[in-house]
Each structure stands twice: as structure tokens, then as C-alpha cells.
Amino acid sequence: xxxxxxxxxxxxxxxxxxxxxxxxxxxxxxxxxxxxxxxxxxxxxxxxxxxxxxxxxxxxxxxxxxxxxxxxxxxxxxxxxxxxxxxxxxxxxxxxxxxxxxxxxxxxxxxxxxxxxxxxxxxxxxxxxxxxxxxxxxxxxxxxxxxxxxxxxxxxxxxxxxxxxxxxxxxxxxxxxxxxxxxxxxxxxxxxxxxxxxxxxxxxxxxxxxxxxxxxxxxxxxxxxxxxxxxxxxxxxxxxxxxxxxxxxxxxxxxxxxxxxxxxxxxxxxxxxxxxxxxxxxxxxxxxxxxxxxxxxxxxxxxxxxxxxxxxxxxxxxxxxxxxxxxxxxxxxxxxxxxxxxxxxxxxxxxxxxxxxxxxxxxxxxxxxxxxxxxxxxxxxxxxxxxxxxxxxxxxxxxxxxxxxxxxxxxxxxxxxxxxxxxxx
Numbered sequence: 154x155x156x157x158x159x160x161x162x163x164x165x166x167x168x169x170x171x172x173x174x175x176x177x178x179x180x181x182x183x184x185x186x187x188x189x190x191x192x193x194x195x196x197x198x199x200x201x202x203x204x205x206x207x208x209x210x211x212x213x214x215x216x217x218x219x220x221x222x223x224x225x226x227x228x229x230x231x232x233x234x235x236x237x238x239x240x241x242x243x244x245x246x247x248x249x250x251x252x253x254x255x256x257x258x259x260x261x262x263x264x265x266x267x268x269x270x271x272x273x274x275x276x277x278x279x280x281x282x283x284x285x286x287x288x289x290x291x292x293x294x295x296x297x298x299x300x301x302x303x304x305x306x307x308x309x310x311x312x313x314x315x316x317x318x319x320x321x322x323x324x325x326x327x328x329x330x331x332x333x334x335x336x337x338x339x340x341x342x343x344x345x346x347x348x349x350x351x352x353x354x355x356x357x358x359x360x361x362x363x364x365x366x367x368x369x370x371x372x373x374x375x376x377x378x379x380x381x382x383x384x385x386x387x388x389x390x391x392x393x394x395x396x397x398x399x400x401x402x403x404x405x406x407x408x409x410x411x412x413x414x415x416x417x418x419x420x421x422x423x424x425x426x427x428x429x430x431x432x433x434x435x436x437x438x439x440x441x442x443x444x445x446x447x448x449x450x451x452x453x454x455x456x457x458x459x460x461x462x463x464x465x466x467x468x469x470x471x472x473x474x475x476x477x478x479x480x481x482x483x484x485x486x487x488x489x490x491x492x493x494x495x496x497x498x499x500x501x502x503x504x505x506x507x508x509x510x511x512x513x514x515x516x517x518x519x520x521x522x523x524x525x526x527x528x529x530x531x532x533x534x535x536x537x538x539x540x541x542x543x544x545x546x547x548x549x550x551x552x553x554x555x556x557x558x559x560x561x562x563x564x565x566x567x568x569x570x571x572x573x574x575x576x577x578x
Contacts, residue, residue, distance in 0.1 A: 160202040161234035166191050170356030176239045177311035178318050181220045181229060182213035188233065189214070202232035238308040271312075274321045280329045283313070287337060288453040294340075298497055298535030299347025306341035310357070313337055328368050335364035335373045336454060342380060347497075349536030355384055372410045372452060375401035379417040388425035395421045399434075408445035409455040412438040416458075416466045423470035431470050438463055461490045465502050472505040477513035484509065493529065497538055500529040504541040511545065516552035519545070520561040527564055 166172055166187065175183035188194045196214065200207040203225075212218055220226060230240050237245045269286070272279060290309065293302050313334045322330065342357030362377035378398035385391035395418035402411050419434035442460060451458075468484030471477070484506040491499050503526040510519035523545055530538050546565050552558045 158202055158232055158234065160188070160194055160199055160232050162188060162192055167235065167239070168350065168353055170353055170360070173239065173307070173311065173353075174314070174360075176235060177314040179220065179226065179240065179315070181226075182216050182218075184229075184233070184235075185210050186214040199232070203229050238304070239311060271316050271320055275316065275326050275330060276323070277326050277329065280326050280333065283330070283333055284336075287333065287340070291340060291453065294344065295495055295498075298533045298538070299344040299349075300534035300536065303341065303344040303348045303350065306337065306344045310334065310337040310341045331364050332368035332370045332373060335361045335368060335370060335377070338364060339373070339376060339380060339454070346380075346384065347535050347537045349540070351384060355381070358384065371401045371403060372406055372455075375399070375406075375410065375414050376454070379414055382421050383417065385421075388421065391421040392418070392425050392427065392430070399437075407451045407455065408441045408449060409451040409458040411441035412463060413455050413458045415441065416463055419470050420466060420473070423473035426474065428474050431474065435463070435467055435470060438466075461487050465491070468509070469502070469505045472509040472512070475512055477509040480509040481506065481513065496529040497533045497535050500526040500533070501535075501538055501541055503529070504538075504545055507542075507545045508548075511548050516549060517555055517557045520549060520552075520555070520557040523549070524557075524561045524564060527561065527568055531568060 162172075169187070169191070172184065172187050175181070175187065185196065185199055188199060189196060196210040197207050199205070200210045203210070205225075209218075213220070220229065226240055227245070229235070230237060231245055231247065234247070236248055269279075269282065287309065290305060293305065313330065317327070317330055317334065338357045338361035342354040342361065345351075345354035345357060358377055358380045362374060362381070365371075365374035365377055375398045378394055378401070382391045382395035382398060385394055395414075399414050399418050402414060415434045415438035419431045419438065422428075422431035422434060439460075442458070442463060464483055464487035468480045468487060471480035471483065484502065488499065488502060488506065491502065493499060503522050507519040507522040507526065510516070510522060523542065526542060530542070542565070546562060549558050549562060553562060
């Protein structure tokens with residue numbers, strides 16, 4: 154059994170956004186302060202394990218001085234059991250013996266990837282290289298769940314934070330690197346949201362908003378607000394935030410971005426029961442796609458927005474508004490055009506079709522759709538997907554006397570731990 158030092162930080166503290174920011178920027182004074190106040194570790198204990206003078210630890214915690222040597226950073230990481238990727242190091246030897254967290258029946262998280270070496274001076278060509286890397290890594294989200302992709306995306310975000318702190322820039326290369334940070338924070342935040350880490354997701358979306366403001370990137374700023382609206386539990390407040398998101402749209406905003414912001418506003422309006430506003434937002438999204446100029450450049454993070462995806466959002470909105478007669482045909486047609494290789498997304502969308510069928514009193518049709526969604530979800534490490542399908546399955550329990558319904562409840566119990574309650578008496 155691997156030795157666990159008494160100063161090992163608890164997992165919930167390591168996933169705290171303030172701690173993650175401190176680690177990414179090598180602000181070990183804040184790390185030590187949080188370890189004391191949040192984990193109950195004394196500065197004397199930290200000093201002993203890190204081979205530091207106790208007074209030095211206290212001085213750092215007061216914001217005076219920094220730890221800069223590679224050897225000492227590695228020593229602190231080992232003493233506090235901080236994964237190497239969180240401080241810009243390769244995985245530590247002890248990490249190989251620590252099994253990564255996983256959902257029952259799902260694949261383990263993707264290992265963090267080695268980032269390109271950081272130059273002392275960052276030129277625009279290097280920033281372009283980082284943007285291309287971010288675009289390539291985004292493709293992982295097409296086939297994997299957030300539990301698997303979050304560590305990868307978070308490591309990329311943290312690496313860029315370190316780059317901004319340690320390298321020199323021209324004004325434009327710095328601005329574009331900050332814009333990249335905003336994009337990476339959104340990517341990591343979306344994966345965290347999909348993995349059920351809502352607190353971390355919100356923190357990353359706020360970081361993205363601030364970075365987009367600093368970089369003067371209106372499209373990314375609008376998307377940050379849209380993500381925050383999605384996460385806001387109070388429906389009318391969510392609509393206000395989504396309205397702020399759409400207010401960032403200008404005549405120069407790419408059509409795909411305009412459509413994305415409008416459709417996300419439509420969804421939160423639908424959840425709030427504001428049908429007229431949802432319809433208007435969907436119309437605005439459709440107009441943006443229809444009026445898209447040939448050859449207009451779309452940012453990679455919005456390139457997936459198209460008429461099929463908008464039709465799916467339309468059906469989701471009608472489902473939330475409890476208008477199944479409108480939702481079912483739109484979703485059925487759009488899902489027939491959605492590739493099974495996007496298993497998580499298609500299964501998520503099918504949960505709205507199943508919900509629409511249940512609203513219409515068609516439990517057997519809902520069961521058929523849910524069964525297909527469960528097939529697609531097998532092996533996809535997405536907490537959000539489980540959270541979407543679980544209430545649909547619970548609602549089906551009252552129809553368990555129907556053979557098709559009982560079959561899907563049994564299938565769910567066999568796929569997911571915890572879903573067995575849907576088939577109990």
C-alpha cells in the first residue's frame with residue numbers, strides 16, 4: 154500500500170477553484186493558507202513534510218515571497234499529494250498507484266496530455282499553435298463524457314495560466330493568450346458540468362467571463378454568460394443572464410455564435426415557462442443561420458451549431474413548455490439526422506423526446522426511446538446524462554405494468570448503480 158503523508162490534501166479541496174487557481178499560478182502561500190483553514194493542517198506540519206522552515210511557511214501564507222525552484226515545487230506537490238498536472242509537472246511517481254475516480258460501468262478518465270514546451274517569449278505563431286491544439290482536443294467531447302475529459306481540459310487551462318504568469322508577450326500575443334484562456338475555461342467548465350461538478354463549472358465560467366472581458370472578445374463573453382445562465386437554478390434570473398448574453402451580439406458576431414446564444418436563451422426561457430420569449434429567441438437563432446454569409450469564419454467552439462442542432466433545441470423547448478404535440482415530431486425528425494457516434498449528446502436529446510411522450514401519456518413510446526438512449530449511454534462517463542434520464546425512469550414507474558416499460562426499468566437497473574430503485578416496489 155502506498156504511503157499517504159499526513160499532509161495529503163482532501164479531494165474536495167484539490168477541486169476547489171480557488172485552490173486550483175493558486176496551484177496553477179504557483180501561489181503556494183495561498184495553497185498553505187487554504188490547507189490550514191480548509192483542511193486543518195498546521196503550518197508546522199506542512200513545514201516538516203515539505204522540508205521548509207515553519208516561519209517560511211507562515212511568511213508565504215501572508216503573501217510574502219514565492220517558491221520558484223523546480224525541486225521545491227515537486228517536494229511540496231509530493232507532501233500535499235498534489236497531482237503533477239496541477240502545478241505544471243509530469244505525473245508524480247505516487248500517482249501511478251492511485252486509481253482515478255470513475256463511474257460504475259464507464260471508462261477511466263483520459264490521461265492528461267503533455268503540453269508543448271513554453272517559450273520564454275510568446276509570439277503569435279505559438280498562440281496559434283495553442284489554439285489549434287485546443288480545437289483538436291475539443292473533438293474528445295464528441296465521443297467522451299465529462300468525467301473522462303475534465304482532467305484533460307482542466308490541465309490545458311492551468312498550463313495556459315502558468316504561461317501567462319511566467320512568459321513575456323507582445324500586447325497582441327498576450328491578449329490572444331488571455332482569449333485562449335477564456336475559451337479553455339469554458340471547455341473545462343462544460344466538462345465539469347457534464348461530470349456533475351457544478352461548483353467547479355461555475356467557477357470556470359466566471360473565470361472565462363473575466364478573461365473574455367480583459368481580451369475584449371465579445372463572442373466568448375456572450376458564451377460565458379450563456380453557460381452561467383444554464384447553471385442558474387432560479388429560472389427568471391437565468392433568463393436575465395441569457396438576455397445579457399445576447400446583448401453582446403453585434404453586426405460582426407459570427408452567425409453560428411449568434412444562433413448559439415439565441416437558442417440557449419430560448420431554452421432558459423422555456424424552462425421559465427416564458428413561451429413567447431422562447432419562440433422569439435428560436436426565431437432569432439434560425440434567422441442568424443439562414444442569413445449566414447458564405448465563407449464567414451466561425452469560431453471552432455461554435456462550429457457545431459447547424460439547422461439539425463437548432464431543430465433539436467426547438468423540440469427541447471417545446472418539451473419544457475409541455476407542448477408534446479409540437480415537440481415529438483420536431484425531435485423525432487432531427488434525431489433521425491443525428492449521428493450515433495455522438496452517443497452522449499444523442500442520448501441526452503432523446504431524454505427530452507421520452508419526456509415529451511410521457512407528457513402526452515404515451516408511456517410505451519417513451520420506454521422505447523429511453524431504451525435506445527440507455528443503449529447509447531453505455532460506456533459514456535456523463536453524470537449529466539444520468540441526471541437527465543433518471544427522472545424519466547422514475548416517472549415511468551407508475552406504468553410498470555406495461556411490459557415495454559418494465560423492460561426498460563430492468564435495463565436501467567442493470568446499467569447504472571443506483572437505478573435499481575426505479576424497479577423496486
